[in-house]
Amino acid sequence: MAKVSINIATGSLQKEEIIIGIDLGTTNSLIAYINDDKEAKVINDTGKGILVPSIIHFHPTGEIIVGNDAKPYLISDPQNTIFSVKRLLGQSYKDIENFKDFFSYKVIDDDTESIVKIKVGNKFYTPIELSAMILRELKERAEHALKTPVNKVVITVPAYFNDAQRQATRDAGKIAGLDVLRIVNEPTAASLAYGIGLHPDEEKTIAVYDLGGGTFDVSILKIQNGIFEVLSTNGDTFLGGDDFDRVIIDYWLNALSLNPKEVMSNSSLAQAFRLGAEEAKIALSSQNIYQTTIDGHLCGITKQTFEELIKPLVEKTINCCALALKDAGVQVSEINEVVMVGGSTRTPFVKQNVATFFNKAVHDEINPDEVVALGAAIQADVLSGNRTDILLLDVTPLSLGIETMGGLMDVIIPRNSKVPTKAGRQYTTSIDGQVNMKVSVYQGERDLVKENRKLAEFDLKGIPSMPAGLPKVDINFMLNADGILKVQALELRSGVKQEVEVKPTYGLTDDEVEQMLLDSITNAKEDVAQRMIIEARTEGEQMVYTAENFLKKSAEYLSIDEIAKTQQYINVLKEELPKANKDSILKAIDELNEYTRPFAERVMDVAVSQAMKGKKIDE
Numbered sequence: 001m002a003k004v005s006i007n008i009a010t011g012s013l014q015k016e017e018i019i020i021g022i023d024l025g026t027t028n029s030l031i032a033y034i035n036d037d038k039e040a041k042v043i044n045d046t047g048k049g050i051l052v053p054s055i056i057h058f059h060p061t062g063e064i065i066v067g068n069d070a071k072p073y074l075i076s077d078p079q080n081t082i083f084s085v086k087r088l089l090g091q092s093y094k095d096i097e098n099f100k101d102f103f104s105y106k107v108i109d110d111d112t113e114s115i116v117k118i119k120v121g122n123k124f125y126t127p128i129e130l131s132a133m134i135l136r137e138l139k140e141r142a143e144h145a146l147k148t149p150v151n152k153v154v155i156t157v158p159a160y161f162n163d164a165q166r167q168a169t170r171d172a173g174k175i176a177g178l179d180v181l182r183i184v185n186e187p188t189a190a191s192l193a194y195g196i197g198l199h200p201d202e203e204k205t206i207a208v209y210d211l212g213g214g215t216f217d218v219s220i221l222k223i224q225n226g227i228f229e230v231l232s233t234n235g236d237t238f239l240g241g242d243d244f245d246r247v248i249i250d251y252w253l254n255a256l257s258l259n260p261k262e263v264m265s266n267s268s269l270a271q272a273f274r275l276g277a278e279e280a281k282i283a284l285s286s287q288n289i290y291q292t293t294i295d296g297h298l299c300g301i302t303k304q305t306f307e308e309l310i311k312p313l314v315e316k317t318i319n320c321c322a323l324a325l326k327d328a329g330v331q332v333s334e335i336n337e338v339v340m341v342g343g344s345t346r347t348p349f350v351k352q353n354v355a356t357f358f359n360k361a362v363h364d365e366i367n368p369d370e371v372v373a374l375g376a377a378i379q380a381d382v383l384s385g386n387r388t389d390i391l392l393l394d395v396t397p398l399s400l401g402i403e404t405m406g407g408l409m410d411v412i413i414p415r416n417s418k419v420p421t422k423a424g425r426q427y428t429t430s431i432d433g434q435v436n437m438k439v440s441v442y443q444g445e446r447d448l449v450k451e452n453r454k455l456a457e458f459d460l461k462g463i464p465s466m467p468a469g470l471p472k473v474d475i476n477f478m479l480n481a482d483g484i485l486k487v488q489a490l491e492l493r494s495g496v497k498q499e500v501e502v503k504p505t506y507g508l509t510d511d512e513v514e515q516m517l518l519d520s521i522t523n524a525k526e527d528v529a530q531r532m533i534i535e536a537r538t539e540g541e542q543m544v545y546t547a548e549n550f551l552k553k554s555a556e557y558l559s560i561d562e563i564a565k566t567q568q569y570i571n572v573l574k575e576e577l578p579k580a581n582k583d584s585i586l587k588a589i590d591e592l593n594e595y596t597r598p599f600a601e602r603v604m605d606v607a608v609s610q611a612m613k614g615k616k617i618d619e
């Protein structure tokens with residue numbers, strides 16, 4: 001068994017194991033490492049290229065294809081081909097409702113705040129499991145190219161990712177059999193790749209402009225004492241190089257007097273135009289005119305026309321930069337460096353506009369597709385203790401969190417977080433009229449709290465009696481520089497508050513910490529599988545509770561047949577709950593949900609019309 005060689009004092013790891021950096025992207029992912037000459041290098045697994053498309057295809061034979069080979073299926077079998085899963089990571093259906101039409105595969109609408117699921121054939125997948133498939137492919141490629149086992153990684157995420165999205169990324173790593181040592185912000189990684197912020201006495205304010213294929217974001221960072229602080233972020237999650245391609249296609253179709261609807265509904269013709277437009281755009285990054293033939297039509301465009309066409313899009317990104325500066329409370333003149341990230345920053349017009357806005361030459365020396373992964377590799381190198389010139393901040397050696405439904409560990413401060421730190425999350429009640437909430441604080445890496453170490457427990461009493469889901473309880477963890485953890489629970493509607501203080505490392509030897517880490521790695525796969533079953537079961541129990549309540553309270557709106565059928569679906573779900581099959585539980589939830597959805601709407605309509613009537617009487 002591999003020895004876990006974490007240095008408890010510094011959180012760094014010993015040299016013997018390679019740690020790689022992963023840029024887990026919306027469109028493409030890539031991996032990088034530090035070679036023997038101490039240079040950051042992206043991994044090009046022989047013949048497969050550097051960019052690994054973040055695409056998963058579920059083949060009818062049961063085979064799961066990830067990366068380059070999955071790409072053609074986007075056109076030929078869109079329902080069974082998953083792309084852009086990063087947009088779903090850590091999100092509930094409510095979070096993504098506005099752009100659900102973007103996906104060609106089935107995203108389950110369960111109308112709840114639980115994490116979205118994707119249905120492929122008869123199986124249900126969470127975005128975490130799907131991201132894990134991409135990470136597994138990356139791990140295999142790295143192992144193949146480096147000819148050594150790869151278990152430890154640093155993964156980058158957008159600076160705007162919230163706690164749930166970061167935790168989902170960690171969990172995806174876990175399922176892929178990876179020990180995620182740190183989650184790093186993409187703009188921080190990009191800065192590190194340029195050597196910005198590598199010295200403890202450096203003080204700088206920088207802007208990172210990231211324009212990819214489908215997304216745009218800009219971050220303003222402050223670097224002080226080796227700490228990267230995100231002052232603000234701004235952007236547009238549906239703006240990128242794909243839009244540049246689209247304006248070229250529109251321009252050509254217009255010039256050729258072709259009907260856009262007709263052309264775009266023919267998938268092979270649409271694809272030919274898309275590829276032709278992308279080729280034109282890329283060519284115009286280094287030449288002034290481009291011409292090609294698509295389906296017998298001569299298509300040409302000059303650089304000047306292209307720039308006129310994309311001008312409104314580029315202006316949009318510049319507006320975002322201005323807003324980001326405003327939110328950060330920073331003047332343009334205070335920005336010391338501007339870093340360009342993402343394939344679309346290769347377009348000279350983009351670079352010029354950004355340089356003009358910030359009144360400064362931009363950093364574009366490093367390949368903008370690779371810069372984030374290269375920075376992640378540098379961060380990995382810092383963690384592995386190979387860079388003695390860099391300040392390593394104190395870190396907490398084990399994760400801290402609380403127990404949630406089903407006995408699961410919900411991590412609030414992940415291990416390896418710098419201290420002092422604070423983090424929090426909002427919870428609610430699961431039963432109508434619940435007036436107390438037990439808060440149990442745990443430490444450790446296992447998914448089930450019973451395998452972790454209990455630090456404290458208290459009851460938040462006096463929550464006003466409300467329906468389940470309405471109270472809002474903020475749980476905040478504050479870990480100070482001396483390692484003292486203060487946990488505070490606060491119900492926002494009533495202001496009821498309760499808190500405890502503990503010292504997490506009290507009574508723990510270094511050997512015990514190591515053993516806890518080892519156990520978590522050995523049991524990672526089973527732990528995650530069990531977590532998924534428990535999560536499905538908790539959701540199912542909640543669904544049974546809601547549906548039975550609905551039958552009790554609103555039976556008058558349903559026919560006898562509908563009541564019987566609903567009860568039947570409830571019974572099926574109840575039967576599935578004790579079994580350890582996540583998919584069959586989710587299937588039963590989905591079926592009950594689909595069947596009862598129209599009833600809820602019916603009751604809502606009646607309630608609305610009664611409210612309206614009531615209003616009329618009042619007047």
Ligand code: AMP
Pocket residue numbers: 027028211212213214240241242278281282283285341342343344345346347368369
């Ligand atoms: P990313 O998501 O960062 O991999 O960026 C991909 C986007 O960059 C796609 O829209 C590509 O078409 C675009 N791209 C790649 N190379 C170039 C280039 N030389 N000039 C302009 N755009 C490019």
